[in-house]
Every structure is written in structure tokens, then in C-alpha cells.
Amino acid sequence: MKLCETERHERLIETEWNEDRARDAIDRIVTDTNRSFSSEHLWPIHPVDRSAERPTDSLKYLYHGAAGVIWALGYLNETGAAAVKRDYLPTVRQLIARVRVDLEKYPVVRKYMGAEVASYMLGEAGILLLQWKLAPSDDVAQQLYSHCEATIGDQRGLAWGSAGTMLAALFMYERIDDARWRELFLRSFQPLWDQWKYSDEARCHLWTSSLYGVTEMRMGAIHGFAANAYVMIRGRHWFEPNLADEMLRRIHETVHATALIEGSRANWPNNVGLTTRPAPLAIVVQHCNGAPGIVNCLAEFPNDARWPIDTLLLRADDLIWEAGPPVKFPSLCHGAAGSGYAFLKLYVRTGDGRWLDRARRFAMHAIDQCDSAVKKYGQRKFSLWTGDLGLAIYLWDCIGGTAKFPTLDVF
Numbered sequence: 001m002k003l004c005e006t007e008r009h010e011r012l013i014e015t016e017w018n019e020d021r022a023r024d025a026i027d028r029i030v031t032d033t034n035r036s037f038s039s040e041h042l043w044p045i046h047p048v049d050r051s052a053e054r055p056t057d058s059l060k061y062l063y064h065g066a067a068g069v070i071w072a073l074g075y076l077n078e079t080g081a082a083a084v085k086r087d088y089l090p091t092v093r094q095l096i097a098r099v100r101v102d103l104e105k106y107p108v109v110r111k112y113m114g115a116e117v118a119s120y121m122l123g124e125a126g127i128l129l130l131q132w133k134l135a136p137s138d139d140v141a142q143q144l145y146s147h148c149e150a151t152i153g154d155q156r157g158l159a160w161g162s163a164g165t166m167l168a169a170l171f172m173y174e175r176i177d178d179a180r181w182r183e184l185f186l187r188s189f190q191p192l193w194d195q196w197k198y199s200d201e202a203r204c205h206l207w208t209s210s211l212y213g214v215t216e217m218r219m220g221a222i223h224g225f226a227a228n229a230y231v232m233i234r235g236r237h238w239f240e241p242n243l244a245d246e247m248l249r250r251i252h253e254t255v256h257a258t259a260l261i262e263g264s265r266a267n268w269p270n271n272v273g274l275t276t277r278p279a280p281l282a283i284v285v286q287h288c289n290g291a292p293g294i295v296n297c298l299a300e301f302p303n304d305a306r307w308p309i310d311t312l313l314l315r316a317d318d319l320i321w322e323a324g325p326p327v328k329f330p331s332l333c334h335g336a337a338g339s340g341y342a343f344l345k346l347y348v349r350t351g352d353g354r355w356l357d358r359a360r361r362f363a364m365h366a367i368d369q370c371d372s373a374v375k376k377y378g379q380r381k382f383s384l385w386t387g388d389l390g391l392a393i394y395l396w397d398c399i400g401g402t403a404k405f406p407t408l409d410v411f
Contacts, residue, residue: 003260003267004285009324013368017360022395025367029392030082032380033069039091042066043382048329053112055102059383060095062126062407063159063333067095068384071130072393072406081396089134095127118150120164121385121407125151129168129411133175144168148184153191155207157220157227158408162188166231171411185235192228196250201273204257205250216275219258219268221293222333229254230297230408245306252307255298259312265322266315267291285323287338291316296338296405299345310350317346321358329373329381330366332390332406337366340394344403356401363398366391 036043042058043066049059059065070088077084099117103110113122120126128144148165158164166188173181196205199217206217206225218224229251236244259266260283270281270289287293295316301309320343325336332338343359346352370391374380381387384406393406404410 003262003265003283003319004290004323005282006323008282008284008327010327010365010369012324012361013365015361015364015368017357017364017398019399021367022363022399025370026076026081026392026395029370029380029388030073030076030084033073033382033389034084034086036380036382037086042091043069044379046379046381046383046387047377049381049383049386052108055106055109058098060099060102060127061122062130063121063385064383064387066091067127067130068407069382069389071411072384072389074134075406075410076392076396079396081392089131092127092131092134095131096124099124099127116160118147118165119160120151120168121159123147123160125165125168126407129171132172133411136176141172144172145180145184148188152188153195155192155195155228156209156211157218157223158231159222159227160211161209161223161228162192163228163231166192166235167408168411170231170235182238186238189232189235189239192232193247196228199273202254202257204254206254206258206272214275214277216271216277217273218271219294220270220289221297222288224271224289225254225258226293226297233298233300236302248302248304248307251298251301252309255294255309255312259315261315264315265319266312267319268294284326284334285320285339286326286328286334287341288333291319292339292342295320295342295345296408299342299349299403303349313346313349317342317355317358325362325365325369329387330369330391331381331383331386332394333385335366335391336362336369337391337394340366340398341403341405344397344401345405347401348403356398360398363395366394 062068073084076082103114116123125147128140132140148169151162151165154161166185169181169185198205208217221227232247258268258272267290269283284290295313320339328335330336340359340362343355347355384390
């Protein structure tokens with residue numbers, strides 16, 4: 001059984017962990033990011049991010065645009081990783097208006113993104129949450145609440161669906177302890193629960209959703225099972241005990257029924273069962289699809305003898321290590337940083353230092369990948385989830401031995 005494609009990965013460089021080098025990389029990323037900012041143009045789009053369905057001047061969203069970059073700079077400043085003196089609040093307050101100008105100005109952007117205005121990672125909800133964090137106001141909170149309501153019943157995961165806005169509601173509750181955000185989370189949960197159906201073919205419970213013109217049961221940590229399961233695990237203490245137990249039983253059932261196991265290694269496909277996709281996708285090892293995302297989303301699954309998952313998580317991390325870093329940019333979504341977080345997650349869960357050592361080895365490799373990309377393209381990739389800012393936060397967590405995945409575990 002082929003659990004990954006070797007050509008999608010690189011051999012890990014033989015560089016030992018060096019904290020000074022990690023700190024230097026963080027400083028260089030932050031310095032270049034601040035220096036490259038323009039209030040008119042925000043940050044330059046990376047050449048590989050240019051496409052017909054995106055604006056030609058700048059990206060704005062939490063996932064790959066200015067909102068994510070500003071959030072990352074603020075987080076690095078808050079945690080002591082880097083000093084950021086610029087005030088980006090005026091820019092944040094303009095982002096939604098600029099997003100709406102993009103939708104008016106570019107017909108292809110409007111066709112692709114127009115229906116996704118309320119989403120967390122690729123819509124206005126994430127921008128509003130950032131704006132509220134920087135300058136809390138009742139008006140911004142109400143706008144965010146309305147956006148969260150608008151996604152209720154959307155099962156397309158964290159980027160587009162209700163799982164993302166449920167996470168936003170959870171962050172708001174953690175900040176202000178207002179019961180209406182808890183109520184909103186639970187109200188959003190119910191349709192997601194009702195749509196979680198048992199598949200005889202897959203022998204477990206999965207969601208069927210349509211995305212990019214394809215209908216199928218997805219497994220991934222952005223759009224699929226792992227994404228929805230993650231936010232349920234995060235909010236499980238709000239459920240009645242019997243419901244919480246059934247939710248955990250289903251997650252345990254699904255993650256085992258869909259695992260592809262070979263010896264001491266495990267991975268998961270992009271999708272299982274019937275699909276309208278014309279040709280099957282490759283099995284990958286990234287956060288968005290494959291073992292890293294499963295570990296990152298399920299690492300806080302309760303350690304309960306009724307639903308053991310640790311053996312499976314260990315097999316997943318062994319596969320990630322043997323596969324090596326992805327060839328792509330060392331990003332959170334589909335690069336070495338996102339894969340490395342799976343090691344950090346297991347280190348925090350088990351206390352076993354070998355996982356921290358592996359995370360730090362991936363970090364050294366990722367720095368080399370990042371520096372090579374800057375030389376090749378003549379600029380950084382100014383993005384949280386797909387570029388250098390996510391890498392900077394990963395490096396900081398490697399220094400501290402923590403595992404707070406940006407905009408999922410912490411906002």
C-alpha cells in the first residue's frame with residue numbers, strides 16, 4: 001500500500017537544532033514584512049499566488065492575505081517573539097471595504113468568492129474577529145455575530161463552513177464570557193451534527209459536501225472530517241455528557257475506519273467513498289490533507305480508555321517523519337511548518353522529547369526552504385497559512401516547546 005508519494009517530499013537536511021538561527025529567521029521575516037508594507041498596496045502578492053480568481057493588487061483574508069499577516073505580527077509581538085511597533089489597526093478597519101471593492105471590480109473574483117463573504121478564513125468573519133481583537137466594539141461584535149449566523153448549516157469545514165465561524169464564536173466567548181456566543185456555538189453545532197451521517201461504504205460517520213464543483217466525503221483538516229471534528233472537540237465541554245460521549249465515539253470510529261495503515265505508519269486519503277471527482281487525488285502528507293492535519297486536529301482528543309487513539313497518532317507521526325518535509329513552501333497549510341506541528345502536538349500530548357527533536361529538525365529544514373524561495377522569487381511570501389508568517393510562528397513554538405496552531409488553537 002502506497003501511503004505517500006516520495007517525489008512530493010525532500011530528504012531532511014542534516015542540520016542540528018539551533019535556537020539562535022531560529023530566532024534570526026523570525027527576526028528577518030518580521031523585519032522584511034514590516035518593511036514591505038504599503039498602506040495603499042498592503043503586501044505584494046507572491047508570483048505563485050497570482051490567479052484569475054484573485055485580485056491583481058493584494059490579498060486581504062485571514063488565510064493568505066493582509067488580515068492573516070497582521071494577526072501574525074500582533075501574535076509574535078504579544079508572545080515576545082518579535083517587536084512590532086507599527087499600528088496596523090487603520091489598515092484592518094479598511095480591509096472589508098477593500099474586499100467588497102474587489103468583488104465589484106473583478107467579475108471572476110466575484111464569481112469565485114461572492115458567496116463566501118461570511119466565512120472565517122476566506123471571508124469577512126476572520127477580518128471582523130481581528131478588528132474586534134484590536135479595537136473591541138459592540139458594532140463589530142454584532143457584525144461578526146451576524147456572519148457566524150449566516151454560515152449555520154454549512155458543513156464545509158474551517159475555511160468556508162460553520163466550523164470556522166463556530167471557532168470564531170468560541171474565541172469571542174473565551175475573551176468576554178458572553179453567553180450569547182456559547183448559545184451561537186451550540187446553535188451552529190446542531191445542523192452539523194444532524195448532517196453527520198453513517199456511511200455503509202466507509203463504515204463510519206462522515207459529512208458529504210460540495211466544494212469546487214466536486215461532491216464527496218472529505219477527510220481533511222481544512223474542508224473535511226478533521227476540520228469539523230476539531231471544532232467539536234474544542235467545544236465538547238458545552239455538550240450534554242451523553243452527546244459528548246457519542247461525538248467522541250464517532251470521531252474514534254471514523255479516524256480508525258478511514259486510516260490507511262502499513263506497519264508502523266498511518267495516513268488518510270483526501271476523501272473516501274463515492275465522489276464526482278473525475279480522477280482520484282494523490283494521497284498527500286500535509287496539514288490540509290493527510291496525517292499531519294489529522295494529528296493537529298485530534299491531538300486534544302481526550303485520553304480515554306473507551307476510545308484510544310494514541311497508537312494511531314504515533315503511526316501518523318512516524319509516517320510524517322519517514323516521508324520528510326514536503327517540497328512546497330514551508331507553510332502551515334501544505335508545507336514543513338504544518339507537518340512539523342504534528343510533532344509538536346504529540347510532544348505536548350505525550351511529553352516524549354523525540355517529537356520535539358523531530359519538530360526542531362523540520363524547523364531547520366524549513367528555514368533553508370524559506371531562504372531558498374526568497375532567493376528564487378526575489379520576495380517573501382507574505383501570508384499566514386501559505387507563507388513565511390506561519391513559519392515564523394512555528395519556529396517560535398519550536399523554541400518554546402509549545403503547540404498553539406495559529407488561528408485554530410489561539411487567536
